[in-house]
Amino acid sequence: MSLHLQFNLTRADFALNVDLQLPGRGVTALFGPSGCGKTTLLRCIAGLERAAGSLTVNDQLWQDVNYCMPTHERALGYVFQEASLFPHLSVRGNLEYGMKRIGTQQKVATDPIIDLLGIRSLLDRQPDGLSGGERQRVAIARALAVDPKLLLMDEPLAALDLKRKQEILPYLDRLQATLQIPILYVTHSPDEVARLAHYVVG
Amino acid sequence: MTLEPEALQALWLTAKVSAVVTLILLVLGTPIAWWLARTRSRLKAPIAAVVALPLVLPPTVLGFYLLLAMGPNGFAGRLTESLGLGLLPFTFWGLVVASVFYSLPFMVQPLQSAFEAIGRRPLEVAATLRATPFDAFFSVVVPMASPGFLTASVMSFAHTVGEFGVVLMIGGNLAGETRVASVQIYDYVEAMQYEHAHAMAAVLIGFSFIVLLLLHLLRPKSQSTP
Numbered sequence: 001m002s003l004h005l006q007f008n009l010t011r012a013d014f015a016l017n018v019d020l021q022l023p024g025r026g027v028t029a030l031f032g033p034s035g036c037g038k039t040t041l042l043r044c045i046a047g048l049e050r051a052a053g054s055l056t057v058n059d060q061l062w063q064d065v066n067y068c069m070p071t072h073e074r075a076l077g078y079v080f081q082e083a084s085l086f087p088h089l090s091v092r093g094n095l096e097y098g099m100k101r102i103g104t105q106q107k108v109a110t111d112p113i114i115d116l117l118g119i120r121s122l123l124d125r126q127p128d129g130l131s132g133g134e135r136q137r138v139a140i141a142r143a144l145a146v147d148p149k150l151l152l153m154d155e156p157l158a159a160l161d162l163k164r165k166q167e168i169l170p171y172l173d174r175l176q177a178t179l180q181i182p183i184l185y186v187t188h189s190p191d192e193v194a195r196l197a198h199y200v201v202g
Numbered sequence: 203m204t205l206e207p208e209a210l211q212a213l214w215l216t217a218k219v220s221a222v223v224t225l226i227l228l229v230l231g232t233p234i235a236w237w238l239a240r241t242r243s244r245l246k247a248p249i250a251a252v253v254a255l256p257l258v259l260p261p262t263v264l265g266f267y268l269l270l271a272m273g274p275n276g277f278a279g280r281l282t283e284s285l286g287l288g289l290l291p292f293t294f295w296g297l298v299v300a301s302v303f304y305s306l307p308f309m310v311q312p313l314q315s316a317f318e319a320i321g322r323r324p325l326e327v328a329a330t331l332r333a334t335p336f337d338a339f340f341s342v343v344v345p346m347a348s349p350g351f352l353t354a355s356v357m358s359f360a361h362t363v364g365e366f367g368v369v370l371m372i373g374g375n376l377a378g379e380t381r382v383a384s385v386q387i388y389d390y391v392e393a394m395q396y397e398h399a400h401a402m403a404a405v406l407i408g409f410s411f412i413v414l415l416l417l418h419l420l421r422p423k424s425q426s427t428p
Contacts, residue, residue: 048326071329078330084323088345097341098331146332 007053077143231309265371316350
């Protein structure tokens with residue numbers, strides 16, 4: 001497992017040149033002040049935004065000069081800053097949304113994911129009735145349920161207050177200790193870097 | 203106050219036209235509204251203005267141009283004749299086509315607002331969960347915009363029920379074919395049959411009230427967008 005990316009991002013308010021070789025597992029923090037292009041970089045890796053560059057994951061080409069794989073074909077999981085659960089689906093429906101759309105041969109067992117994030121008791125609830133921390137845990141579980149080869153997390157704690165952060169951090173600890181895939185974690189919080197990251201890109 | 207057979211016929215015809223128009227507008231208006239909600243094209247403003255034109259135009263103006271276009275010398279008329287469909291003015295389908303234009307903004311505008319309120323994020327989430335854009339539209343956008351679809355359909359239906367000027371221009375006044383409720387009421391009044399006009403007018407008032415009441419009752423209390 002490896003990830004190699006090289007992007008030249010030029011936007012109105014910043015220019016970012018990145019050339020990165022990421023290890024096969026562990027948490028790599030993209031760390032820096034707000035507005036320096038971390039989120040944009042993550043969105044480019046997911047194919048949600050376009051920038052000149054190249055990207056190879058697991059020897060599979062995701063983007064180069066001539067080609068850009070659409071987001072829905074990339075084997076990734078993405079956790080947005082706001083949980084962004086589908087409001088018309090239950091927690092279970094949200095988890096199953098992606099599972100129904102991946103090939104059957106790569107179906108993952110959801111039980112370990114549900115237990116890892118402690119959301120078993122929430123399965124039949126609607127997103128409306130969940131707390132911010134609960135929603136974000138469901139969003140992480142939903143991203144993992146599609147058996148991603150790469151997990152992208154865009155400041156998953158930034159929208160939460162301190163108490164909710166404390167509630168969710170232990171789950172992230174367990175996540176990075178359990179998962180066998182690389183996690184790219186965008187944050188501007190030194191605490192989160194110190195606690196979770198194995199590698200830091202500043 | 204009872205409804206005469208011709209009144210019932212007119213009401214039934216009105217319901218039929220309005221239902222067909224609403225179905226056509228759902229198919230036609232959804233992609234237009236989606237495009238308007240998402241595009242950054244410079245064509246957005248002119249297209250939005252064209253869609254909204256029937257809101258401000260006198261229906262007779264719209265009906266007049268449609269009559270010309272669908273007539274034997276109009277481009278639409280030549281097309282329908284060459285396809286073996288004959289000419290559309292003064293037929294049921296001519297009425298339907300005209301009403302589609304007339305009620306278009308009532309379908310497109312509520313849908314466009316609903317799509318704009320949803321934003322890009324749910325689609326991005328769906329893409330990261332392996333949904334193709336087409337799949338995401340039907341599995342995420344449509345259910346999330348369902349109150350918008352309800353409003354748009356009800357408004358289109360009700361607005362088509364209420365049309366008068368366009369019908370007179372394009373459909374005339376043929377019993378069972380183009381004589382809709384509003385035209386029938388006009389006929390009654392012209393013939394001084396106020397009793398019959400009253401009965402039909404009461405039906406339409408009742409219908410409009412019930413429609414608007416249902417719209418308010420069915421609308422979810424709070425539309426939460428994450």
